[in-house]
Amino acid sequence: MPTSQPTLAPLRVAGLTKSYDGTTVVADLDLEIMPGKIHALLGENGAGKSTLIKMLSGLVTADSGHLTTDREVSPPRTVKQAQRLGIVALPQELSLVPTMNATDNIALGQRVGIRAGIVSAGRQRQYAERQLARLNQTIPMTVPVRELSPVQQTMIAIGRALSQDARYLILDEPTAALTDQEAQQLFGVLRQLRDDGVAILYVSHRLEEVFALCDTATVMRNGTIVATKAISEWTQDAVVSAMIGRDQNTLYPERESRPGPQVLTVEGVDGFRLRDINLRVDAGSVLGIAGLAGAGRSELMRIIAGAQRPRSGRIGVAGTTLRTGSVTRAMRAGIALAPEERRSQGLVLGHTIRENVSIGNLGAVSRYGLVTKARERAITTQQTAALQVKARSSEQPVEQLSGGNQQKVVLAKYLAQLPKVLLLDEPTRGIDIGTKAEIYSLIRRLASDGVAVVVVSSEIPELIGVCDRIAVLNEGRLVAQVAADGATDDLILNYCYGRHQS
């Protein structure tokens, strides 16, 4: 552990600049990260946070600028170079090798359990388990990580980043996929590392946790720094207005429910994890689904949307029974599911925003099987405007967008379907606080237009803020349904843990 290094130099960044195709994304940026401090980096989607981090960690090469640690160096050009400077980053987009198991992912690129180029699988596994134990995780160690849940994958990625003896540890939205409990686990480890003298740069869109965890906060806007202050000198409102350049009204919209007829019926659904799920959602209402990681929330969404076949049970839409197991059929019946994993499930990364939106709306953008570009543009523009997608044009490939903006494109695709039942699995993951408010009011607006909305989220306050009712899953069973109005974090959380069975 880095405790062996008594005094660490701060990491100073000077004049760091990056442009893509003539567009400056990070402009002449100066920043100082102090050892023994957790430093928050905040900013709206597309502000340039991830780009900055990628430059520090050798994933993209800066156009200009330099770094100073013990001495002045040019920005790293490879991950190895960054590691030699003591910089280790956990990137925003999970970067595990999907076909490898947890052990191999954690040990990859490290010198643990290797003698003369030969790997000792046993020692690597012990090592990997130790790393995960620090996060209080027991994760199957012999399964390819692509078969694990997003939370488990995140935990593995964090475990690996923590294990790399970083002097400067950079985390890009590590908690985006975590529930509060797992986040707390992570914070414990981060505080420990801070006390050991590690300098930590921490990016997040969850302001509460930033205020709870960090010592300093920097706000970025459009590739430059707006302000850096000690956390005690910031208020949430000040952060938000620095981020978006204006004052933010309330985060959560007014809730005026006018429930219509029942649209979605889930009866006795059994799945891989799910046991006997019964649910009903009315037109014009918003149902939240809470649960711990692996509780089966995503599975429920996937089964309703036809992406996965239930073992038994019935799904009804507007009075008719849906034949399960086909996304296309579910879509025809008016169900849309915005999936939780934007990169692997939501987007064709090399394709443009327009193409990504229209692949989910081929019926609407075509006539006699011929695609009409004008309609594509119209639909794309309408949705991306509502969601404030920040991009050069709708012809920009989505792989070039910031994480949050990619998430918005996923939402745009499914919103454009004008569904009767809209299923949103972690819709605000990685989305900045300004746009979150927009998405919440959008959800309410859709509801008041008569759409039945189901929101899965790991942020309980968010569920309480936007939903009418909240259903809680625990190990595949539906353990409670409560009205959101008047519900508290603690109450929901207790249900999530399966306590409090009243």
Place this chain on the structure above:
Amino acid sequence: ESDSSSGTSKSISVLTPYLGNAATKDVIDKFKAEGKKRGWDVNVTDTAGDFNKLNSAFQDAVAQKPAAIVLGSGDPTQISLGLKSAKAAGIPVFAIDAAPADGITANVTSDNADLGKKSAEEMVKLLGGKGSIVMLTHDPHPGVKARTEAAKKVFDKAGIKIIASKHVNVPGPVEDARNSVQDLLTSDAGKFTGIWGGWDEPALGATQALLAANVSNVQVVGVDGQDFAIAEIDKGGPFKATIKQDWSAIAAKTADLIAAYLKDKETPDPQEVEIPGVLYEGKQ
């Protein structure tokens, strides 16, 4: 054209699908030498077994207006298009080791039926007029097919039983024949005493399988008379004989016919010239 002014330099295009085949390469090299002697400019184009490309090669050649085109060993039924374009441009086509066809001025060849017959007769002789054999064949090649058919007739007449007729894959015929014969030595051990190869490469593969299995009572005969076959026969092993095609004579005869044609447009008669093969059964 530039070359007509010199009077002596004529351009001849040789087109072949089989330059990868040693025998074809041999006769074409010999023809090139003959051409050089006569002051011709001989160009060779190979299409590596691709007949669609061979037709294209005819078109490309015709565009360059050579004095004559030589088809080096290829089934003319598949190149009617190429032959047509040559005919339309008034360029004569001479064939080596092919077959007579419309558009071919003359075909000089070993008589494949004769090669098959002679090799089979040698086999019958080696077996003392009785026994059973294996044939290694490749029907998609018309020359080898003609040999096979002629050989079969001889065997049938002599009362030699053909217990298996194996199709040999190309490329890699030596290895393929070797494996096939190895399998036959297991499945039909002792049931055959002769192996007839449609050309020398499978015969070589068969020989190696026999040597590796220490089988000494099976005789091998090939066709073509390639160098490696001659060398193998000289060793006195199972490979007993091959029928040499007289490539020098074939190349020289073709060059003669072309020269005569170029001199006074004399169309050869007959249009099919067959040069007999010569038995090779080792150094005397």
Place this chain on the structure above:
Amino acid sequence: MTPTSMETVTEAPEGAPPSTYAMRRSAALARLRASGTLIGFAALIVVFGILRPELFLKTGNFFNILEQVAVLAIVASLQTVVMIVGDFDLSVGTLASLVGVVTATLLHGGMPVIPAILIGLAVGVAAGVLNGFLVAYVGLSAFIATLATMTAFGGLALLIANGTTIFGLPESFVAIGQDKLGPIAIPVIIAVVVAALVWFITTKTTAGRRWYALGGNAEAARLSGVRVRRSRLYAFVLCAVGASVAGIVLSARLASAHPSAGDPMMLTSIAAVFLGMTMVRTGQANLLGTLVGIGILGVLQNGLNMLHVNDYVQQVLTGAIIVVAVAMSRIGKSRT
């Protein structure tokens, strides 16, 4: 206002591009890179044109090249479809041979031309359904499935033809492969029609969109409502139909059917598509790129023939030139 020129999509709809000289220059560079392969192609033509202007640059030779690549272009155009979906079809070569042999056998047996061709095409459709079923529904990898059917189709062709060439086909059939409309051979016209159709389907229709999405991210496509398996099946069926048309045209052109006549088209058709894939930013298969790929292969062969390069050397040069032509598309490109 801001140092960046990023804007919300809708705030700058189709209007003036947000930025400046620098951006335009680098966009031009990107376009140049994308067309690197095209430049390679042009360079080939220039070099051959300079070396043998009197032969290579003649119109007659141009039509020759077109005629020479026509059959391959048909196969490659539809191979493009399968490769858009992210698979490839190794069976196209032997399928072309098989369909050629089937059609020729029927014609030889006295069947009129139209029904013989239709039966040939039906064999092709069946073969495509088999390939598509194995890949899309059984879930085999395209390589192993089409390698297996490639082997089987080749065996069938040999069986039906009894290992040998079928010739003596009716004039009216041979005309399909050998007649001309003015200076243009019928196979060229067929190839142009096929390529135009494929271009239209892949770029203008919902089917094309589905294929591209499928090839880009099959899971995302499925969750967007694309019937992934059906879509993939169609791609294989179309590809097989293309191979069958090519097989028929080829046997008409050769006035005979040989049980392995079409085999060499497998590798070359895939090579043409791969060459074309270097021409677009996404690196996905695309019809125009495939046609340039076909052009490169055709010009290369014709040009080297015109130069009387020794055949073995020609083979070495072909390999080297392909590398150079494709490497052009990588100029200045940073790490992958």
Place this chain on the structure above:
Amino acid sequence: MTPTSMETVTEAPEGAPPSTYAMRRSAALARLRASGTLIGFAALIVVFGILRPELFLKTGNFFNILEQVAVLAIVASLQTVVMIVGDFDLSVGTLASLVGVVTATLLHGGMPVIPAILIGLAVGVAAGVLNGFLVAYVGLSAFIATLATMTAFGGLALLIANGTTIFGLPESFVAIGQDKLGPIAIPVIIAVVVAALVWFITTKTTAGRRWYALGGNAEAARLSGVRVRRSRLYAFVLCAVGASVAGIVLSARLASAHPSAGDPMMLTSIAAVFLGMTMVRTGQANLLGTLVGIGILGVLQNGLNMLHVNDYVQQVLTGAIIVVAVAMSRIGKSRT
């Protein structure tokens, strides 16, 4: 906390997941599926064994099969490495031919055996560096790069051999391909050593881990500090060395070198690896799977020969049986 997957059942006993039974059952099913191809292989042996027990099941025949597949197994073992990385190498066949020809030419010219072999191997290393450089550093797709070098190597082999067979190689060289150690042919021993080495490197060393990481997600590998390009280059070099060893052994076995003797190994080596990929859950290339793939191909050909199946029918059956063998691995598997 919440163990989710099947393997946890034993590892996290305290968590008592809800459906232990279902999980265990499905784990067994998964294992069955993974070994589907192995079952296919076993079924082949059983069927041939029943049909021709007196021939097929003899030890002698077993050694025959080993001998017949030995050279191919060398190529396929190292093709596995390139395919672990997610690419493939089409040039192995012509490279084997080229190295065979080079070595034979040198031997024929009177060079002693050891230096001739070393020079042959050096040619292979150079070829592998070329392939690896084009793919890893220039960034060409493996298909197009190795297709180009395949063509070039084939041309070189023809050039050097002057298109013909080189024979008359020294006894001490031929021994490498033809001698036996007890009942076991030397090529078999070489193949076993090569396969064991490849197994060791791919499963036990950091180099192997890097290759698997690279093939699983190159970007993630890069992020973990793997030198992606160098690692990929090494894979191609190793593969080329394998092809060269195979080329040398093949020419020793045939006591002669033919400029296209190794060519057929390209497709079959890739096929063997693909067959083996069906045997693991991740669907990645793996040495043991490749060996089973080789086994399937070898047994199939030998068995059909024993049954005296007509060669053309044999080809059709080979295709069909491969499909069935691989399809076994998909039993009950839902859509991809």
